Amino acid sequence: MTEEPRAESVRAERMIPLGQPPRTGRDLLLRKLLWIGVWLVFLSAPIHDLASGNHGTAGTVGGWLGLAVFVGAYLTLVFRNMGTPLPRRLVVVLVVFLALLATVQCLTLGPAWLGLYCYVSVACGATLPLRAAYWAIPGTAALMLLVGLRVGEQDAQDLVILVLLIGFAMTGVVQLIRTTIELRKARATVAQLAANEERLRLARDLHDLLGHSLSLITLKSELAGRMLPDHPDKAAQQVADIEQVSRQALVDVREAVTGYRRPRLAAELAGAQVALTAATVVANVPAETDLTGVPEESESALAWALREAVTNVVRHSGASRCTVEVLRRQTLDGPMLELSVEDDGSGGSGNGPGNGLTGLTERLEKIGGTLQAGREKHGFRLVARVPAPAGGNVGSGA
Numbered sequence: 001m002t003e004e005p006r007a008e009s010v011r012a013e014r015m016i017p018l019g020q021p022p023r024t025g026r027d028l029l030l031r032k033l034l035w036i037g038v039w040l041v042f043l044s045a046p047i048h049d050l051a052s053g054n055h056g057t058a059g060t061v062g063g064w065l066g067l068a069v070f071v072g073a074y075l076t077l078v079f080r081n082m083g084t085p086l087p088r089r090l091v092v093v094l095v096v097f098l099a100l101l102a103t104v105q106c107l108t109l110g111p112a113w114l115g116l117y118c119y120v121s122v123a124c125g126a127t128l129p130l131r132a133a134y135w136a137i138p139g140t141a142a143l144m145l146l147v148g149l150r151v152g153e154q155d156a157q158d159l160v161i162l163v164l165l166i167g168f169a170m171t172g173v174v175q176l177i178r179t180t181i182e183l184r185k186a187r188a189t190v191a192q193l194a195a196n197e198e199r200l201r202l203a204r205d206l207h208d209l210l211g212h213s214l215s216l217i218t219l220k221s222e223l224a225g226r227m228l229p230d231h232p233d234k235a236a237q238q239v240a241d242i243e244q245v246s247r248q249a250l251v252d253v254r255e256a257v258t259g260y261r262r263p264r265l266a267a268e269l270a271g272a273q274v275a276l277t278a279a280t281v282v283a284n285v286p287a288e289t290d291l292t293g294v295p296e297e298s299e300s301a302l303a304w305a306l307r308e309a310v311t312n313v314v315r316h317s318g319a320s321r322c323t324v325e326v327l328r329r330q331t332l333d334g335p336m337l338e339l340s341v342e343d344d345g346s347g348g349s350g351n352g353p354g355n356g357l358t359g360l361t362e363r364l365e366k367i368g369g370t371l372q373a374g375r376e377k378h379g380f381r382l383v384a385r386v387p388a389p390a391g392g393n394v395g396s397g398a
Helices: 006-014 025-051 057-081 088-109 111-127 130-150 156-227 232-261 265-278 296-317 355-366
Strands: 282-284 321-331 334-343 370-376 379-387
Touching: 025 057, 025 088, 025 111, 057 088, 057 111, 088 111, 088 130, 111 130, 111 156, 130 156, 156 232, 265 282, 265 296, 265 321, 296 321, 296 334, 296 355, 296 379, 355 370, 355 379
Parallel strands: 282 321
Antiparallel strands: 321 334, 334 379, 370 379
């Protein structure tokens, strides 16, 4: 398909890969800073309070020192816990320390420091177990309300809602991250099991293909060796049989390898769903297909077309939505099996067909098929058709 400029590829590689595990220490650091830095906005009120000169020298120095200790403890707790979790007892101690320090700062320096309880709530939601967080977050909100009423903050009730919302929102984020990690592990396990099953199938097929042939070759070789001194004619016949058996075994192996290398449409549809989802593209892909009577060459050609089209959608088009349909059509050239891949992207930056489209066109023409691809009003559409026998149903919904 079309090639993207090298500069755009470099920029894409430097971006944080959303939905994927961090590839380098830099990616991990950027993700941590992104999740933690967004909450630092609540420091604006305490900093403004200290910078405005509302307190004496001792109060200002103590406020800056307390704020530095609070932020350091918060970052140590949340930042460190996003990697290898801290011991459970240390997490509880740090959360209690943050709550006590926030209370002391508010009682001594005034209501401008009530925003520190937001950090306590975030720490509870991000580091505590779910059951403990369900109690700790409302407890933090209640403590902030009592302290706010004590220091004369009239808007303390509004801050209670904010503390509750960000605390429980953080528990949801943590659960989402854990679920994503578990799904990634499960996907890796499924892939490993599928690879193991494929190895077993390959081993069984090779045994069925070569076991009998190799045993026969061994037996005839032994017979030829015994016959060679006294019966050279019979030994020559055995050698001829060995040659015939070995040639047939070679043909069987080549056919088997060709079958393994040939892509299957069902497998490509499943792979397309995974690839599009991983690229955050809303995918509508058929879950099942009925290819009864469809020649292997036709299925293989459509599988190659689907693979190339999905690769273009993921890498070049910038699409946010993609629809794949597989259905049978009656055309003037006879019954056809049609694959349609439509997205709302640009189709790439090139002005003409790339090597991928050219290769697909040649592959389809060899089996009497056709390929149509181009930009439309709302995106890019690729349609590949191959001859297919009449009858049968092919699903087109997800």
